[in-house]
Amino acid sequence: MFKWLRKKDKKETAEVPEEKKLLGKFKERLSRTREKLKEGLGEVFVIERNVDEKFFEELEEALITADINIDTIKRLLTPLRIRVSQGELLKTSEFKEALKAEMLKILSLEPPAFPPEARPAAIFVVGVNGVGKTTSIAKLGYRLKKSGFSVLFIAADTFRAAAIEQLENWGKRMEIPVIKQKLGADPASVVFEGLKAATSRQIDVALIDTAGRLHTKYNLMEELKKMARVAGKAVEGAPHQNILVIDATTGQNAVSQVKWFKEALPIHTLIVTKMDGTAKGGIVLTLTHLFKIPISFIGLGEKLEDLEPFDPKAFVEAIIP
Numbered sequence: 001m002f003k004w005l006r007k008k009d010k011k012e013t014a015e016v017p018e019e020k021k022l023l024g025k026f027k028e029r030l031s032r033t034r035e036k037l038k039e040g041l042g043e044v045f046v047i048e049r050n051v052d053e054k055f056f057e058e059l060e061e062a063l064i065t066a067d068i069n070i071d072t073i074k075r076l077l078t079p080l081r082i083r084v085s086q087g088e089l090l091k092t093s094e095f096k097e098a099l100k101a102e103m104l105k106i107l108s109l110e111p112p113a114f115p116p117e118a119r120p121a122a123i124f125v126v127g128v129n130g131v132g133k134t135t136s137i138a139k140l141g142y143r144l145k146k147s148g149f150s151v152l153f154i155a156a157d158t159f160r161a162a163a164i165e166q167l168e169n170w171g172k173r174m175e176i177p178v179i180k181q182k183l184g185a186d187p188a189s190v191v192f193e194g195l196k197a198a199t200s201r202q203i204d205v206a207l208i209d210t211a212g213r214l215h216t217k218y219n220l221m222e223e224l225k226k227m228a229r230v231a232g233k234a235v236e237g238a239p240h241q242n243i244l245v246i247d248a249t250t251g252q253n254a255v256s257q258v259k260w261f262k263e264a265l266p267i268h269t270l271i272v273t274k275m276d277g278t279a280k281g282g283i284v285l286t287l288t289h290l291f292k293i294p295i296s297f298i299g300l301g302e303k304l305e306d307l308e309p310f311d312p313k314a315f316v317e318a319i320i321p
């Protein structure tokens with residue numbers, strides 16, 4: 001399970017919701033994905049029936065509507081087909097539990113500990129524009145502060161004035177210092193200056209906001225590589241964690257986004273946002289299956305408290321009707 005670290009001298013906080021509360025929130029916020037699956041799966045699962053070829057066809061269709069891609073569906077259903085052909089799982093209720101178990105196998109990748117142990121821990125947050133990067137940084141900052149860590153934001157998206165401003169506003173609201181330079185400044189220089197400041201101020205965690213778009217994709221990727229190199233000159237081993245933010249409502253384009261960013265940086269973990277507003281929650285299965293990159297957090301709403309550690313079991317229970 002996900003390892004959420006706390007500051008050593010800080011007593012248990014109410015940060016990580018207990019299992020039951022988390023399941024409740026997952027069920028409430030992931031209801032659109034569940035409803036979508038229910039439209040298709042309800043027919044398949046509600047009435048006890050024989051698990052036959054027609055059943056598999058209906059099941060496949062229902063899974064596609066939740067944005068699970070064909071390869072992932074094959075991965076899910078092949079072992080189940082084999083068991084059915086051996087005379088197992090002939091009751092739909094048994095089959096449903098076995099399907100959940102297969103989903104869990106795909107999703108149960110261990111995310112890296114958060115925050116990483118280095119001090120200052122330098123965390124790159126990357127992703128295309130509008131996916132919820134800045135909001136996610138704010139939410140992470142909020143969680144970190146509540147758990148007793150000191151935090152610094154680094155506004156390295158110097159391409160857009162609004163991005164710097166947005167981060168500054170969040171910083172003001174949460175009393176988190178923000179390191180920025182003027183619009184159009186070299187992002188690598190902002191990173192360097194930011195990490196130097198984090199070191200001298202003995203900050204625990206520096207969250208680095210990066211650009212989601214430049215003139216070309218090539219420029220963007222080269223820029224990210226340069227920022228990572230420069231980060232390593234400012235703080236040993238930096239960046240210590242690269243988080244790619246994906247918007248769940250994007251659908252299958254998310255697959256291309258992971259491919260692009262993986263070319264620039266090793267992606268250690270994902271945050272999948274806007275899971276509350278979409279029926280496409282199945283994208284988390286697709287991404288973990290295709291890339292074997294663990295998901296640390298999912299966005300379940302616009303409020304600061306709405307970024308939750310990704311709990312595969314609660315997720316599966318919440319989406320399967």
Ligand SMILES: Nc1nc2c(ncn2[C@@H]2O[C@H](COP(=O)(O)OP(=O)(O)OP(=O)(O)O)[C@@H](O)[C@H]2O)c(=O)[nH]1
Nearest residue numbers: 129130131132133134135212273274299300301302
């Ligand atoms: N419902 C919902 N909305 C979210 C979530 N995460 C982010 N948003 C909203 O998505 C919108 C875009 O978020 P930003 O944080 O501005 O996106 P960004 O990737 O930083 O965009 P740029 O800074 O413009 O590149 C905002 O209106 C957020 O409130 C989420 O988990 N659920």
